[in-house]
Amino acid sequence: MKPVFREAPGAILIEPRKVIHMATARQQLLQKLAVKTDSKIVLIVMDGVGGIHTMNSPKTALEIAKTPNLDALATRSALGRANPADVGITPGSGPGHLALFGYDPIVPAHEIGRGVLEACGINFRLNENMVATRGNFCTLGADKKITDRRAGRIPSEEGARICAKLQAAIKEIDGVKIHVLPVKEYRFCTIFEAPGLAPEVLDTDPQKVGLETLPAKAFTDSAAAKKTADIANKFIAKAFETIADEPKANGLVLRGFSVDPGLPSFQDLYKLNPCAIATYPLYRGVASLAGMKVLETGQTIAEEVETLKAVWNEYDFFFFHVKKTDSSGEDGNLDYKVHVIEEFDAALADILKLGPNVIAITGDHCTPYVMKGHSFHPVPLLVCGENCDVDDTKAFSESECLRGSIGTIYSEKLMGLLLANAGKLNKFGS
């Protein structure tokens, strides 16, 4: 009954399905050196903030935007660039944020599955006996083939109603507890809870209309994965019966079978008491897995700043996420990206008034508007603190960051740099 696990550097299996992280040598060193102090660190992640220069578009959004507050801050800061994952690697927001929080994003054991992210995004606390999946409702034709992969984008209330119906009908299968939790619109979570399950199970989503949903299937010989697949298939069969009469959401697929990666927390690693101010589930999810208190906040930057002000005395580390620099870049919308940067610049003045000991501004990756997507380029980085080593840069821009005194570092190293700037690291050796 022992499950087989892929060998993941940085992780060690100590009992069925429980992966215990060996902190990296760097994390162990930071853990040894970190001390608790009163100083406060604000890490602002402007998602996808960086851009690139081309012959036709020689200026980036950061270079076009009018940003008096960022410029003034840059003048008294150290600038540099952060390489999110590795040279040439274009990261998703998950690895991008893992790196910013100090976890090696390339270690397979640090991979955060879609199911886990979805569960964290709705503040559902996973335990070590749970395998989480992200569910999508879909519409099936009379021939059982998918006609709409998003069930006509049913409203969230509809999704919640159908999840409740499923939960009422299916509470347990062969001793495995079933959780069905609405997320948003056609999206939900199904969580399987019992000892001896494993996440090595393929998605049931064929990724195309005109095809039947796939059976859940273990992709290792692990008995635990096979059991999980079996339970998932029994759940799907019962669920199809239960929602057969629904006009739109009469089918479902399960994706991203995954378990809590068991990341060492900010408290354990850095002796920090951290909180997260972010609007989107993914960022809230990653922050939660890192041990941050994920705060309720509004949808605008100004509302996020209000949240920051309200909790200023309660924490010593603040992860502050700005989403729309990324989405505007993804849309190739230069004007809107410039607008979001200028909107943030106005809000920055209020953040600075709180008097953080260290403030850092960077991104989880670049999203150049000319590429309409994430890119592999180093991300602009600003660090301001008493001993940051002020350089002669005058603006927070890609070209100024290239000249900055921090140089180009890996994003994974940023947390150490912030702790050092905040006076939270003892000397290493004598």
Next chain:
Amino acid sequence: MKPVFREAPGAILIEPRKVIHMATARQQLLQKLAVKTDSKIVLIVMDGVGGIHTMNSPKTALEIAKTPNLDALATRSALGRANPADVGITPGSGPGHLALFGYDPIVPAHEIGRGVLEACGINFRLNENMVATRGNFCTLGADKKITDRRAGRIPSEEGARICAKLQAAIKEIDGVKIHVLPVKEYRFCTIFEAPGLAPEVLDTDPQKVGLETLPAKAFTDSAAAKKTADIANKFIAKAFETIADEPKANGLVLRGFSVDPGLPSFQDLYKLNPCAIATYPLYRGVASLAGMKVLETGQTIAEEVETLKAVWNEYDFFFFHVKKTDSSGEDGNLDYKVHVIEEFDAALADILKLGPNVIAITGDHCTPYVMKGHSFHPVPLLVCGENCDVDDTKAFSESECLRGSIGTIYSEKLMGLLLANAGKLNKFGS
């Protein structure tokens, strides 16, 4: 009887207490490519040389000092920056020098204990059966509590006399040979020699006056560590009897139980015949552990240069250490740091007259006078040699080094760069 060892990446335990180093992949590569040639390399370490810029102190000591010789050298050199341990990590001089000598300073197996450093500093050669400790004499009151942790800073002659008295009284305990060696003033070394000892023993120093000295105590379940602690306690008991009548030094504490880390030597790794010119025990100790011949020299930079001249024909690698750039920085004494830099600048002319094929100047870490202590910032680096790639920098300063053609490297990579510049590395692969 098998001792338990902490798991040290980069090291492997092959028999009780003997740790054999696995050279890093980089060290193995250098070892494979290194060739013996006549060219000479001078590595000058200006301890703590680097500084930082702040809004109130926009110039560093290097930028204020008048250094015509360094400026002229910079003009025909490649500049860059060296990151001693890792981004954000403030190293002590031990890790800082280990890195400059090409050893990964973060690998726990490379950690050099205080006892070992103290023994090396007095040229005592440790063998694999020895556990070394640093001893401090202290003054005990009638109630056995410490009244002076440094025994009134007794002069070195007093310390030597009491060490001789101890050595005469205690030569062996339960088959373990005891060495008691004077260092300086109230400081001495006690070395325990026998097969089957281990260094996992806590200090006996309570670190405060008004407390009794602590018993030696193993911090693992290792029988070897427990035996070492037992012998140490028996030594302490006999020693207390022996020196009970001393007016000041009637007590002692033992600190930094440690064994020779068994570093691969400069000869083995790089095919070099190296010497060290340094005045302080710590630097002499680390150099000795790396296989360098540690030379007798005077206390001033000019005397160190005389030593260099005297042995010029005997070696092909010269580690030349300048101490006072660090101590002046620790004291926050800008004027004195500037003075030391200018004093070195004058001496540099004489060093250059010797005609080294490669000369490098850097530090083991920064000691910004504004911080009055070591810091985590990259250290200025200069490398001059026939093929160094001369850049357009005009001075050896933090801001010029930021622009230099070497870029920012890890200090651990410097030895490879110096060997390459000296034509001492074959091509890798065909």
